[in-house]
Amino acid sequence: MAILRDAHELSVTEATRRGVAGLVADAEHGADLVVTRHHRPVAAVVGIARLTELEEAAADLRDLALVLARTATDAGRRTSLDDVLRAYGHTRESIADTPDDD
Template sequence: MTILRDAHELTVTEAAQRGVAKLVAEAEQGSDLVVTRRHRPVAAVVGMDRLAAIEEAAADLHDLALVLARSVTDSGERTSLDDVLAAFGHTRDSIAGLPDDE
């Protein structure tokens, strides 16, 4: 399974014959290349724009999973900031009086 669109597959030998410059040029033009060894994908060559899109999609999926997990486990109970501060022995005034770290 691959997340690359219409990826062109080539063997390690074919990739070596094309050379790095040709592979990079194809990736810059928007081609997704999957390099295989013994018919198994071992590497991908993609342009930076495509890589950024893949990373953004992965981050979005991570955020979505977090939202879904939180919505399933949310009891509806909320804790105020003042209650949290009190649990650690502070108040808003005591926090405001602390020196700034510089």
């Protein structure tokens, strides 16, 4: 699956001829541009709406990976807060009595 949909490839020389204003105008209208040097992609020009879409997709994928990892490693064992506090020599009361750092 390609991240950039129907990206138009152009060389650095072509991009230079078109100028920044031309590249920005295309990206602003939804075109995804890939700039190549010696036929290898070196840069991409995308509109801010597309960049936002890609960033949101990346965040969703990170969340999904976390959920899948937690699901795959969950043994069903749970530890209560009181057990954790006790393991560190505390109780809910001792935590409540701790002065705030101001």
